[in-house]
Amino acid sequence: MCGIFAYLNFNVSRERSYILQLLFNGLRRLEYRGYDSAGISIDFSHEASTVPLVFRQEGNIETLVKSVYKEVGATNLNLEESFSTHAGIAHTRWATHGEPAPRNSHPQTSDLKNEFLVVHNGVITNYEVLKETLVRHGFTFESETDTEVIPKLAKFIFDNANEEGDKSMTFSQVVLEVMRHLEGAYALVFKSRHYPNELIACKRGSPLLLGVKELTEQTNNGTSFNDVKYLSSNGQPKEFFFSSDASALVEHTKKVLVVEDGEVVHLKDGGASIFKFNHIKGKRGGTFTRLPSIERALSVLEMEVEQINKGKYEHYMQKEIHEQPESLTTSMRGRLLRGGSCKVKSVLLGGLKDHLKTIRRSRRIVFIGCGTSYNAALASRPILEELTGIPVTMEIASDLLDRQGPIYREDTAIFVSQSGETADTLLALEYALENGALCVGITNTVGSAIARNTHCGVHVNAGCEIGVASTKAYTSQIVVMVMLALAIGGDTLSSQARREAIIDGLFELPSKVKEVLKLDEEMRDLARLLIAEQSLLVFGRGYNHATALEGALKVKEVSLMHSEGMLAGEMKHGPLALVDETLPIVVIAPRDTCFSKQQSVIQQLHARKGRLIVMCTKGDAASVCVGGSCRVIEVPQVEDCLQPVINIVPLQLLAYHLTVLRGYNVDQPRNLAKSVTTQ
DSSP states (O other), X not given: OOEEEEEEEXXXXXXXXXXXXXXHHHHHHTGGGOOSEEEEEEOSSSOTTSOOEEEEEESOHHHHHHHHHHHHHHHTOOTTOEESSEEEEEEEEOOSSSOSSGGGSSXXXXXXXXXXXXXXXXXXXXXXXXXXXXHHTTOOOOOSOSTTHHHHHHHHHHHHHHHTTOTTOOHHHHHHHHHHHOOXXXXXXXXXXXXXXXXXXXXXXXXXXXXXXXXXGGGGTTTOOOHHHXXXXXXXXXXXXXXXXXXXXXXXXXXXXXXXXXXXXXXXXTEEEEEEEEEETTSTTOEEEEOOOOOOOOEEOOOOGGGGSOTTOSSHHHHHHHTHHHHHHHHHTTTEEEETTEEEEEEOOTTTTTTHHHHHTOSEEEEEEOHHHHHHHHHHHXXXXXXXXXOEEEEEHHHHHHHTOOOOTTEEEEEEESSSOOHHHHHXXXXXXXXXXXXXXXXXXXXOHHHHHSSEEXXXXXXXXXXXXXXXXXXXXXXXXXXXHHHHHTTOGGGHHXXXXXXXXXXHHHHHHHHHXXXXXXXXXXXXXXXXXXXXXXXXXXXXXXXXXHHHHHHHHHHOOEEEEEEGXXXXXXXXXXXXXXXXXXXXXXXXXXXXXXXHHHHHHHHTTOEEEEEEETTOHHHHTTTSOOEEEEEOOOOGGGHHHHHHHHHHHHHHHHHHHTTOOSSSOTTOOSSOOOO
């Protein structure tokens, strides 16, 4: 979704050209989140009275870069001018209110003099009421965005205070009053000509990080540091960064603060003051009580710059598909016990060990997620039911909220999200917490909202995923949920052989995925055959119903080809009408308990002259294509509950090659965002 990046240097000389490039590079690191316009704001000069410069453009970041340098050249602005202290803000926008256009891009401004500027991630739900009020007080609006009310509200509050003789109103007091009027989810960064060389950030529901770098921090050798020193106004040269995502910070610093909901972070005079405001409901829709400035510990990012670079690959999606043997290994590291001093093969999930007894007593387990995360949970449901004996239900987060579906105190609700910030899933989490369920989080992002607000959970450990279309996070989610099933299921004698076979299969899985990745060229050839097609059907059954859904999702979201994943058992209940000799159909038919049924499906499709692509276990090509011709994709066999990890890889490769051959941007699919932080 939208991306925020901001930079403030203190007591360290930086040229305007350096500041511009740093802001542009910050935006480039956030491109993968999805966007359709971008903008930045920097200072015209050191004088507080001058109007800050604002540049906004529809299109990609390079379009913005060209327009900025063109305008700078036309005004003879000195790029070599140095600033010992300077506050700059930048933003990539994904349109929600108003079409992609410069007037709707961020930063949004309070007036022609840019007295207050704001970049915003999220949605303000009461903006229409605020807009009507501001219009009555003489404000005019230029955009269709919900964001524009925020800087205008800040100016209204500031002007009123000055008219009443209160010229001592601080920047944080202005922002506090603004927050008091806002409803919805947001992360905000404010810049103002009235408070030069200051930045303020606040959030409620959308992710935001503060990165801190002292220019002397290399003496700490990256192993230890003093939080108070880093955040205090001690006169030391510092650089501060605000970002929606750690990927834009890691090349500058690994020292970060995860901004919590209701917090305001005020950067001034080389220090960071943090205020916590508690929201009190029931008083005119809500008010805030201000608490004293608080101390917060900085965290160290567990991320390397190499993780956000493409390396030898052309695209992030390609890189992440081929990283899956390593990401799966990392997801399992330290969690699977076999051999050595361990006499019994077992699973240890530290984040769950104190809650396993409660989960085992649950009346049911409810998986809740969206998109790819939902599909990963669906792939894991059968083994969880088999090993635990507990009924498992599936809920799409938005639908659960729309229906206000029943969630009970005796339930265990498992929230699956790659980013840990998915808006619908977070709202469903609030709903489940209100209803007293035990809430478990499965995310790939340490410190995310879901990780912080659930009772317990498991980190996926798939590593940083940049491509919008999830690949390695999906397969690691499945592996983590299989380990979850093993942990909850205990060690009953009746399932011991099955459990040990699955654990053996998990150890072998990375090498099996390496084997599947050798199908890369074969999938490229298949993509060439399908490049001009308009539709694709994918049939799966049992464990591979999820594979059909996820494979079709990958094809549609990146290659822009219509594709549908279907439960093969439903074929005769409508989808069979679509079958003819021109429509390509993928049938997933590994040698598992559904193999004979899938053979029947293949024969029925042959009878209707279906154009078949069959994915089967190695050695089964002759048996699956009896009765007609078809193209075969052979994959290695693993334990049935792990087969979805193997089977999705060829479909990921197919989606990737289809997209590249069709000339689309595989890492930034049309209209889509990596982290869906709005409903």
